[in-house]
Each structure stands twice: as structure tokens, then as C-alpha cells.
Amino acid sequence: MFARLLLSFFLPALLIGQPVFAGPIYSYTDENGQRVYTDTLPTQQQPTTSLKLKPVNSLPATPVKPVNKLNKATNEQKTERPQIYSQLQIINPTHDSTFLANERSFSITVSSSPPLLPEHSYQLWLDGAAFGDSSQSTTWQATDIDRGTHSLAVHILNAAGDSIAHSDSIVIHLRQTTLAERRRIRPCQLDDYGKRHECPLKDKPTPKRPWWRIGL
Numbered sequence: 001m002f003a004r005l006l007l008s009f010f011l012p013a014l015l016i017g018q019p020v021f022a023g024p025i026y027s028y029t030d031e032n033g034q035r036v037y038t039d040t041l042p043t044q045q046q047p048t049t050s051l052k053l054k055p056v057n058s059l060p061a062t063p064v065k066p067v068n069k070l071n072k073a074t075n076e077q078k079t080e081r082p083q084i085y086s087q088l089q090i091i092n093p094t095h096d097s098t099f100l101a102n103e104r105s106f107s108i109t110v111s112s113s114p115p116l117l118p119e120h121s122y123q124l125w126l127d128g129a130a131f132g133d134s135s136q137s138t139t140w141q142a143t144d145i146d147r148g149t150h151s152l153a154v155h156i157l158n159a160a161g162d163s164i165a166h167s168d169s170i171v172i173h174l175r176q177t178t179l180a181e182r183r184r185i186r187p188c189q190l191d192d193y194g195k196r197h198e199c200p201l202k203d204k205p206t207p208k209r210p211w212w213r214i215g216l
Contacts, residue, residue: 085165087113090154098173105143106174110154110167123163125153147176 027037092109093099099106110122121134124142127150132142134157150172156165177185179198188196193204 084117085112085114085156087111088154088156088165088167090152090167090170093152093170093172095170096172098175100177101145101147101174102176104145104147104174104176105141106145106172107139107141108152108154109139111138112156112165116156119159120164121157123155123157125155125166125169127151130155145174147174149173 025037025039027035030036089111090108091111093106108124116122116136116138118136121136122138122140123134124131126142126145151169152172153169154167155163158164182196182198188199188203190204190207192199194201
């Protein structure tokens with residue numbers, strides 16, 4: 001009785017753990033009175049029972065899509081921006097310099113390593129925004145700049161107009177001679193009023209009458 005209970009407990013686990021057989025399963029009682037299960041037809045002359053097992057449902061393994069490491073590395077390289085220029089700086093004017101710019105203009109000189117490629121150009125940034133037209137020359141003139149303190153930087157643009165490199169930002173101070181300073185350096189003459197900014201017509205003095213005509 002105990003053997004039958006033991007076999008009834010382990011038989012399902014045994015069948016589940018084994019591969020699915022295409023043939024029948026045979027059962028018989030051996031000479032020791034033990035119940036035996038086998039997939040081979042017994043040769044001894046003993047009563048044998050053939051068991052019909054229900055088919056076991058099986059699911060196909062989910063295919064795993066291989067990762068193409070080469071394509072992944074190639075895509076990562078495409079997203080990275082290549083570093084063409086190792087150095088870009090403003091040579092002139094220098095940082096924190098103050099200079100006179102009565103004409104509201106000053107020159108800029110830049111240097112890059114390697115030198116600028118033919119399809120690239122320099123772009124001046126004034127006070128955090130692109131200013132003027134780009135240039136392929138290492139020296140050019142910035143015009144229509146108001147007096148005061150300004151920040152300068154230079155970007156390198158590619159053929160599509162995208163910035164691919166930029167210099168460190170510097171600060172400059174532009175001065176312009178005041179009207180009072182101009183009048184002190186070059187005093188206004190009667191003929192200068194209305195012709196020079198520092199000599200407006202409203203400041204033109206009234207000509208004095210000769211002493212002999214006083215009272216006439």
C-alpha cells in the first residue's frame with residue numbers, strides 16, 4: 001500500500017521531468033510486488049497494463065533577436081560630433097581691454113588650430129548673439145558697435161551654418177570721445193556751428209556789435 005502511494009506521488013513528477021515519448025507506457029508488478037513503469041514492453045510473462053498518457057502541451061521557444069554590435073557602434077559614432085579644431089581663440093582685442101572707438105568699429109583677429117578649412121567660416125558673437133556676417137578671413141572689422149562693455153566670442157560654422165567650435169568669451173570696453181572732450185580738444189569757431197556735432201547751432205554765440213555802433 002505504501003509503495004503504491006509513493007509511486008502515485010512521484011509518477012506525475014517523473015513523467016513531467018522526462019521528455020515526451022511517442023510510444024506507450026507499460027505498467028506491471030515485478031517479483032517483489034513493486035509496481036514498475038516503463039516505455040519498453042516487458043519480456044517476463046507477467047500481466048502488463050498499457051497506459052495512455054495525455055499529450056503534453058508545449059510552447060515553442062521565443063526567438064531571440066541577435067544584437068548587431070557593429071551597427072550599434074556605428075550608430076553611436078554617427079551621433080558624436082567629430083572634433084576638428086583643437087584650438088580657437090581671439091588674439092585681438094585682448095580680454096578686459098579698453099580702447100577708443102569714435103568710429104564705432106574695431107578690428108578682430110582670431111587663430112585656430114588647424115587653420116580654417118575651406119568649407120568653414122568664422123562668426124562673431126556679440127553679447128551672446130551672432131553679430132554681422134561670417135568671414136573666412138582671420139582678421140575683419142566689426143562696425144556699428146555702441147560704446148560700453150561688451151562680451152565677444154567667435155564660432156566656427158560648417159557649410160550648413162552650424163556651429164562646430166567656439167572660443168572662450170572675452171570682455172572689452174569701448175570708449176568714445178564725448179562732445180565736451182571734442183570741444184575742449186578743438187574749440188568751436190563761428191563757422192563750425194551747425195557743421196560739427198559738438199558745435200550745435202543753438203550754442204552759436206551772438207556776434208558782438210562794434211563799440212561805435214552801440215546804441216544805434
